[in-house]
Amino acid sequence: MNTDTRIQFLFSRYVSGEATPDETVEFFLLLNDAKYKAVFHQLMDQYLIETTFSNGLNEEQKTGILQEIFKAPEPVTAAAETSVPLPLPGAVQSFPLWRKMLGAAIVLITLSAAVFFISRPKRETPITYTEYKGELKPGGNKATLTLNDGTKLCLSDAANGKLAQQGNVRIRKSAEGRIIYEITAPENKVQTNAENEPQYNIVSTPAGGQYQVLLPDGTRVWLNAASSLKYPVSFAALKERRVELSGEAYFEVAKINRGRGRLPFLVKSSGQEVEVLGTHFNINTYKEEKAAVTTLLEGSVRVSRAGAFAAVIAPGEQAIVNEGIKISRADTSTAVAWKNGIFKFDHADIYTVMNQLSRWYDLDVEYRGKAPENKFNGEVYRNMDASKAFRILSLARINFRLETPLNHQGRKKIVITQQQKMP
Template structure:
């Protein structure tokens, strides 16, 4: 069992921003362990009332710090009387509190704040590795329930499930696929992997390209790609790492077809968010270059660090790419995000409906939340932003639960 001295050391290093990457990871693991919750709350209390602060902070002032983290305003709350000397430390604390809050120690003021809504006493579990594979002949395989190992074989290609939530397409006999006629036949046979709300999955295609599929999404792809090109169809959201493949004419392009756009790449890393319910289809590039075209009328080429938003037009901007791919790395990450953006992600991951009663709150949210947390913890960011909400059970216990956002 880890000692309290070790936990305190890691806590101090994290708050002072001197922790290494390994120490930060160790600290996060300890934070996520309920066994350490009481002691971590004690450390947070000590830190907030330490001599670094002028006169310490009372409970109301502590709440204001955490409320400020999730507000849209940049100025300091007038009720916090801090000297200029400690202002950088105060800002550092607020930045740290974003992570600590969402990991249960920053959430710790929950028992001290004024209740802003009806508390749901049940629990909404986070999503996980869930998906259905539909073979070319219409056979459906539940990847959620299937045992690890070989699931099927199609024309010399083995389909295998791994323990870490990954579907692998492996060419059993490479010579078997050198025949162009055989390749053409296989490229006309499609499989589809579909994730439900609350699901995610990875698939490694026959060319070696790696795809991470987010919740409520689907990817349709050939069993084996043709010699002339590679094309898949995406609904929802996915992150791609495309393998570089060449033929006699040069690099073989890879095309992702989806809502409102086609994305053509050679070998690169990028994320596409194109849910049917969203106004825009958003492509974010991390590595390489991609060409985005809309209805073969106009196109744009984007570079690493850029994001294209496609609706009637294509708009390109420089962005923080970590926000777009946070889901793939096990996080919700919000950067000046509206409540609709936050709740859309929660809805898909926790498999719940969302309803707004009255005017939609104008709050903006910043920070990170681990996706492996239960919804009761994730939803507390609404309470800290003074947004009233409740969770309703479905009628007769059939259907999905509903998060109701109530106008203040």
């Protein structure tokens, strides 16, 4: 029996669990010999194709798996385990303790291969769509509350009343669909965990969702669709009130005095930080927008960006942050229209319009051909079904259609095609 045939025999015996101790030792010795690497790679490919996986492994992946599996934390010689003569002169004389590896190595091969396949870029199967003629309902009060211990509470389904108790802070849901934090006993220190770190909660809204939060300091926050807010369960004894925002939110910050001054309130978001002492403002930091926009309605805020200068804006102004910071006058009613149940467009392009509509009606957007160059002005109520809201496109003579995946898995989408030609 030549060596390749012997390797194939030992491999088959090992993966079937029928290998004797002596055969197992011989199997590992052969694995440690570099000149037989190609033979083992071929056997691995064949085994994976015939069992769990339908695609083979590339050279780097196969070598990585073998190296990971046969690392020896406490190498021994073959003679220490068995009297079987070494089959290959010059072969590596140390290898993992086979008794520890017996029955586990092939499991590791499979698991390691699974990890490789999961981590490799997947070839996504194209989704097939068909025309959708149904109705799309508007979004509503939908959100998830994630507690400091990782517990997730669906606020849409939760009954009104107490949701949770974190130390001396009670969290409840009001009849108006709002999260409220209440101090249930005098606080002399920050609400912390076992590592003496502040505890945090996260409220997140899906596409088609919105929610209100009354923070422990009395600050009111309105979260728009596809947004999240991370904040401490208690601000007691903290030197500043710092929260983290993703998406869009409107803030009415409570004024808190601490010592000789007011306790600062800071909002960290993508590419910027906003510092306030007590004010009303809106922050839009959606990734699909061209910049982060902070619009001030009342008070004063300082907007800063790492690597760029900071700027203080006054009521009626907005800070537009991308590579730098630009200050301009703003129509505040347009910036906060979403909070008041309205889509308001003021010379908005098609991308601005569709970004807002897609988030609220939970749709993907696809542009085919040249995107329309229309500028949109006007208002649309957010409580209307999509067919009524999309009339803004029909009035602009823009062709569009709704599509849905044939397997009903995944989001529906709206396809925007070229503008109709005027007669």
